[in-house]
Amino acid sequence: MPAPNQPNPASLLENLNDPQRAAVTHSDGPLLVLAGAGSGKTRVITRRAAYLASTVAQPREVLAITFTNKAANEMRERILALGVGPEMTVCTFHALGARLLRIHHERADLPANFTIYDTDDQRKVVKQAIELAELSTANWSPAAVHARISRAKNDMLTPTEFEEQADDWSDRVLARIYTEYQRLLEQNGAADFDDLLLKPARLLQNHEVLRRQLEQRYRYVLIDEYQDTNQAQYVVAHLLTLEQANICATGDPDQSIYGWRGADIGNILHFEEDYPSATVIRLEQNYRSTQRILAAADAVIAANFQRKEKSLWTENPEGARVRVVDCESTTEEAEWISAQILSSDKQGVSRSDIAVFYRINAMSRAIEEALLRAGIPYQVARGTEFYNRKEIKDVLAYLRLLINPADDIALLRAINNPPRGIGATTVSRLRNHAATLGASLMETVKQAQTLDGIGRSAARVQEFAELIAELQGLADQPPRTVVEQVARRSGLLAELTQEAEVNRSPLDNVNELINAAADFQSERPEATLIDWLEYTSLLGDTDTVDSSRGVVTLMTLHACKGLEFPVVFIIGLEDGTLPFSRTGEINGRDDDEEEEERRLCFVGMTRTMHTLTMTHCRYRLLRGAETRMVKSRFLRALPEAEVEWISPVEQKPPSHRSAVSHGRLPDDIELWEVGTLVRHPSRGLGQITTLRRGHKRTHVRVAFQDGADQSWVLEFADLTRVDYDEVG
DNA sequence: ACGCCAGAAGTTTTT
DNA sequence: CTTCTGGCGT
Numbered sequence: 107m108p109a110p111n112q113p114n115p116a117s118l119l120e121n122l123n124d125p126q127r128a129a130v131t132h133s134d135g136p137l138l139v140l141a142g143a144g145s146g147k148t149r150v151i152t153r154r155a156a157y158l159a160s161t162v163a164q165p166r167e168v169l170a171i172t173f174t175n176k177a178a179n180e181m182r183e184r185i186l187a188l189g190v191g192p193e194m195t196v197c198t199f200h201a202l203g204a205r206l207l208r209i210h211h212e213r214a215d216l217p218a219n220f221t222i223y224d225t226d227d228q229r230k231v232v233k234q235a236i237e238l239a240e241l242s243t244a245n246w247s248p249a250a251v252h253a254r255i256s257r258a259k260n261d262m263l264t265p266t267e268f269e270e271q272a273d274d275w276s277d278r279v280l281a282r283i284y285t286e287y288q289r290l291l292e293q294n295g296a297a298d299f300d301d302l303l304l305k306p307a308r309l310l311q312n313h314e315v316l317r318r319q320l321e322q323r324y325r326y327v328l329i330d331e332y333q334d335t336n337q338a339q340y341v342v343a344h345l346l347t348l349e350q351a352n353i354c355a356t357g358d359p360d361q362s363i364y365g366w367r368g369a370d371i372g373n374i375l376h377f378e379e380d381y382p383s384a385t386v387i388r389l390e391q392n393y394r395s396t397q398r399i400l401a402a403a404d405a406v407i408a409a410n411f412q413r414k415e416k417s418l419w420t421e422n423p424e425g426a427r428v429r430v431v432d433c434e435s436t437t438e439e440a441e442w443i444s445a446q447i448l449s450s451d452k453q454g455v456s457r458s459d460i461a462v463f464y465r466i467n468a469m470s471r472a473i474e475e476a477l478l479r480a481g482i483p484y485q486v487a488r489g490t491e492f493y494n495r496k497e498i499k500d501v502l503a504y505l506r507l508l509i510n511p512a513d514d515i516a517l518l519r520a521i522n523n524p525p526r527g528i529g530a531t532t533v534s535r536l537r538n539h540a541a542t543l544g545a546s547l548m549e550t551v552k553q554a555q556t557l558d559g560i561g562r563s564a565a566r567v568q569e570f571a572e573l574i575a576e577l578q579g580l581a582d583q584p585p586r587t588v589v590e591q592v593a594r595r596s597g598l599l600a601e602l603t604q605e606a607e608v609n610r611s612p613l614d615n616v617n618e619l620i621n622a623a624a625d626f627q628s629e630r631p632e633a634t635l636i637d638w639l640e641y642t643s644l645l646g647d648t649d650t651v652d653s654s655r656g657v658v659t660l661m662t663l664h665a666c667k668g669l670e671f672p673v674v675f676i677i678g679l680e681d682g683t684l685p686f687s688r689t690g691e692i693n694g695r696d697d698d699e700e701e702e703e704r705r706l707c708f709v710g711m712t713r714t715m716h717t718l719t720m721t722h723c724r725y726r727l728l729r730g731a732e733t734r735m736v737k738s739r740f741l742r743a744l745p746e747a748e749v750e751w752i753s754p755v756e757q758k759p760p761s762h763r764s765a766v767s768h769g770r771l772p773d774d775i776e777l778w779e780v781g782t783l784v785r786h787p788s789r790g791l792g793q794i795t796t797l798r799r800g801h802k803r804t805h806v807r808v809a810f811q812d813g814a815d816q817s818w819v820l821e822f823a824d825l826t827r828v829d830y831d832e833v834g
Numbered sequence: 835a836c837g838c839c840a841g842a843a844g845t846t847t848t849t
Numbered sequence: 850c851t852t853c854t855g856g857c858g859t
Contacts, residue, residue, distance in 0.1 A: 174849080200849050225848085247844090299849055366847065466846050468851095522835090529835045644849070664847045686846060706847080729845075730850040 113189035118157045122149075129387045130154045132354075133162050136347075136381035138332075138374070139356040142418045143403070143712035144394030144670065147356055151328055152181055154354065155196075156188040158326050166193035169324035169346070171202060173331040176649045177668055195324070199339050200644050203302035206309065206320075208636075213313060214305040219636060221296045221510045222643040226494070228252055228298045230515055235286035241279065255284050259300035260336040260368025262307060264288075293546070295512040303338035310345035317345055325352055331667075332357035332377070336368035344380070351381060359414050360407050363664055363706045365698065371412060392418045392712075394670055396425025399718050402748045403711040406740050410701045427750040428711075430679075430741055431721040436469075439721045440476035442754045443675050446719070447482055447658060450673065457483065461659045461671040463710045465684045469677060470660050477658065487651045487661035493642055497602060497612040498619055502642070504592045507574060508581045509636055511548040514540075518547070521570055524601040528570065532563040548574070585638040586624040593620065663710045674714040676707070679722040680735035707740045734771045771804060771820060774827055778820075783828040784808055789816065791828065 119127055126146055129139045130153045141147035151170065159165040170185075172178045175198055182196040197205070204222065211218050223231065232248040232255065258268045265288055269281035291298060297305065310317045327347050329335070332355035335343065347353035355377060362371040378384050392400060400418050407413075433439040447460060462473055470486055477484050492498060503519035510516075522528040539557050540550040550557070551574075554567035577595060580588045593599040593616055602613040626638050651659060651669075659671070663684075678684055685703030711718060722741065725732045772778065782794045792810040797820075804820040818825070 198849070249844095302849080364848075367849085468845070525836080527835075531835085662847065688846070702847095727850075 113156055113160050115157055115160050118153050118160070118188065122146075122153070123391060125387050125389050126150050126153075129354075129389070130157050132385055132387075133158070134350070134352055136351045136377075136384040137354040138377045138381075138384050138386045139354065139389060140374075140386065140414060140416060141356050141358055141389040142392060142416055143358065143361065143709070144392040144420075145389035145418070146391075146393055147330075147358075147389065148181070148184075148668075150389065151330060151354075151356055152184040152188065155181075155185050155194065155328060156190045159185075159190045159194060163326055164193070165191040166195070167323070167325040168194045168328070169202075169326070170194065170196045170328040171199055171330065171343075172196065173334060173668070174198060174649065175201070175645065176651065177330065198644070199335075199342065200299065200302045203306040203342070204297075204640055204644065206306045207297060207302065210309055210313075210316065213316075214309055215292060216297060216305070217295045217510065217512070219295065219510045221294070221506050221513045221516070222302065222640060223291070223294075223296045223298045223515070224493075224643055225252075225299075226499070227296070227515050228256075231290050231294070231296075231298075232283070232287055235283050235290055238286045238290075239279075239282045241283070246279070246283070251280065251283055254280055255287055256298075256300050257368055258284060259298075259304045260338055262304060262337050262341065293512065294514050295510050296515075300338070303336070303342065307338045307341040307345070310342060317348070321346055321349060325350060326354070327352060328354045328356070330356050331361075333359050333362035333371055333374040334364045334369040335373050336364075336370060340370070340373050351383070353381070358416075359412065360410070360416070360705055361667060361709050363667065363702060363709060365702050375412070375414060388416060390416060390418055392420040392422070394422075394715055395420065395712060396422050396716050398425045398427055398748045399711060399714050399716075402428045402718070402744050403708050405743050405745050405748075406704055406711065407708040409743060410704055412698075412701055425716055428744065428748055429717075429719040429750050429752055430744070431719060431752045431754060432737075433721055433723045433754060435725050436472045436723050436727065437476075438754060439677055439723050440472040442721070443473065443677070443719075444476040444480040444482055446675075447477075448480060455673060456656065457658050458653050458656045459672040460675075461661065461666065461669075461673070461713070462675045462677060463661060463663050463666050463713070464677050465663055465686050465706075467662060469683075473660060473677070482658060483656075484658040484660055485651065485655060487659065487665045492615070492618075493645060495612070495615055497598070497616055500598055501589065501593050501596075501616060501619060502639070504574075504577065504596050504598075505588065505635065505639060507548070508578050508588070508592070509639065511574075511578075512546040514547045517551070520574075520596070521547075521551070524597045526570065526597070527566045528563055532567065536567070581635055583635075584627050585633060585635050586620060586627050588635050589623040589638075590620050663706045666713050667709050670713050670715060672715040673717040674710070674719070676710045676718070676720045678726070679707075679720050679738035679741050680726065681738055682735065683726065684738055684740065704740065707738075734775065737776050772825075772827065778806075778827060783830060784825045785828050786810075786823075786825055789814075792816075 119130060122130060129137065129150045139150060155168050155170050159168050170181060172181060178196050178198055185194060185196065186192060207214050207216060207220065208218065211220060229248045229252055232252045233243055236243050236246050236248065236251065265281060265285040268284055269278065272278045272281050324346055327343065329343050343353060355374065357374050359371055359374050362369060365371065378386060397420055400420055404418065431442060433442060443462060464470060467488065474484065500519065500523055503516040506513050506516040507520055518533065521533060536547060536550050540547050543550060551567055552571045554571065555564045573595070577592055580591050599616060602616060606613040623638055626641060627633055630637065684707060685700055720741065722737050723735055726735050778794065778797060780794050780797055783791065784794060785791055789810050792808040794806060795809050795815065796807040798805045805817060806820040806823060807815060807817045809815050
């Protein structure tokens with residue numbers, strides 16, 4: 107009988123093509139696997155991890171880093187299924203960072219019980235930081251400021267470094283806020299998401315002994331989705347493999363879609379310069395999609411410049427043409443898709459084979475409504491939604507406070523929730539006292555009776571302090587017990603039970619939270635409350651997607667990376683939606699941004715196994731206003747031979763060259779571009795020199811034959827498009 | 835201290 | 850068209 111953690115290495119090489127096998131068996135030294143979409147990358151990584159663990163290394167010496175928890179869990183299961191022991195570390199960068207910081211917290215200026223702040227908490231701290239810097243949140247939006255701070259951290263800039271390289275007034279102000287922000291985090295004993303990468307990176311940079319220890323512990327490091335690593339992640343990866351250089355990076359520059367959060371596509375493009383002895387293996391055979399889907403996807407991505415030579419090919423059948431659907435409105439788009447899903451039932455397509463992708467979360471709504479009307483069950487990949495609910499955050503605030511009494515953000519949420527007569531005035535006084543004493547709010551609360559101005563509320567505050575002290579006695583109990591007891595003794599459960607007569611779901615949600623803690627505990631019996639809280643804060647959007655539920659899946663294009671579905675709908679292929687543009691301006695944007703949008707579209711298309719449909723709308727509601735949309739430039743790039751154009755309803759034949767009038771775009775707007783010839787009743791024939799589509803209006807500039815230029819708002823310009831052959 | 839209403843503001847993508 | 854905030858009244 108073979109030992110369970112001794113798989114037969116030869117069996118790990120079955121069903122692999124030549125480059126895949128080369129990647130699996132490569133042992134020492136840097137390895138870059140450029141894995142095209144659908145080229146069996148996951149198979150290669152899992153086999154490679156198992157192969158290493160059964161030939162040159164112990165399972166515990168292998169570290170596999172993924173991008174999402176879902177990917178980590180799947181990979182762990184697949185590796186276990188290959189017969190390798192569970193001692194291997196498979197996790198995300200953030201989970202790895204959290205683990206390192208728990209162990210080496212003192213060197214990272216954190217308490218052992220540090221709290222992980224999520225986006226919501228971070229924003230609150232930013233708000234406090236802005237106020238402490240004596241600025242107004244009216245001029246400095248916490249969200250925007252936070253985005254800048256987060257970006258600086260991903261680039262590994264400390265507040266001081268950020269200040270040093272600030273070259274304008276606004277950056278200098280940001281540096282001040284960033285300084286305050288970081289000070290507040292420290293005061294609260296908290297780390298934000300970015301700290302989970304930044305602090306470990308610094309740790310490895312500054313503590314050579316520790317760095318060596320870790321490199322010896324993790325002799326082989328595998329990093330997936332390397333194209334989406336940022337500077338801090340790059341440093342961690344690099345320092346963990348500094349001497350042995352047993353780094354295996356897998357990824358695909360064409361699938362880099364996180365530039366906006368500091369991911370540097372250069373990390374993968376320059377791998378061979380970082381590691382001159384690197385072996386590079388290209389996986390170019392696609393096992394997932396039909397030829398036509400690949401041809402269409404290639405047409406979209408081909409326009410990008412920041413690429414690495416790679417050509418995807420497949421032995422799969424040619425398949426059906428990619429369908430492009432021309433819809434009048436978002437309602438029609440959604441109705442058409444739900445009708446298609448209903449009719450595909452008859453063809454024996456399972457509901458779980460179908461996915462709908464969109465650029466932004468808000469776009470799921472129209473689809474959800476149509477699916478509800480049609481009685482089609484679905485799941486939306488928005489795992490964090492549950493943990494963002496008010497009632498859930500209320501319970502979590504208490505739990506965080508038990509673990510880390512310095513967490514002022516948690517205290518502020520818990521202190522009068524459920525209402526216990528501690529109002530805004532009292533809280534504000536407590537905060538002032540805390541600031542004067544240089545103490546945390548919890549410490550201040552404990553000595554409330556001795557403080558001026560608390561007066562009548564002192565008794566209430568005292569009761570709250572006693573409640574927390576009592577709950578702290580539970581902190582070492584198993585997570586399920588603590589969660590349940592806290593929900594009960596805090597009074598939250600009683601409040602929700604009362605409210606349940608009107609609205610049951612908050613109560614149900616809290617009960618579900620207790621169940622979630624129980625599930626966690628049964629999977630990891632030794633787990634503490636800290637472990638569970640950490641797990642909940644690191645949950646991602648796709649982590650709750652379950653392909654076995656037999657329902658249609660809805661998700662953003664970002665969330666679909668790494669997944670595959672037989673039938674895919676990508677909606678909203680319009681300039682401004684995909685490619686997305688924040689302002690509505692679509693011309694003259696940053697080329698890098700447009701390339702990333704193109705890659706995003708490519709990622710979505712290449713998830714498809716056999717049936718790909720892309721839809722666009724002529725009109726879309728933007729901020730409540732019906733806006734005329736123009737078919738996406740990505741659709742215009744598709745080769746005619748691969749596409750089937752569909753119009754769901756009879757469309758009025760476009761009055762081919764109607765003059766523009768009363769604030770409407772011309773019907774043939776899709777054909778207007780720079781260089782198009784136009785006629786004006788009095789100015790005569792001219793040529794478009796610029797065409798800028800703004801949020802509400804489109805600006806056009808025309809050069810006329812007499813040499814003069816004139817600009818208009820196109821919606822109000824009396825211009826008519828003229829074909830070249832009409833004028834010779 | 836708290837709830838309600840009206841007006842304003844703001845809307846990518848995620849660990 | 851929503852979601853949040855701030856002010857006012859109880």
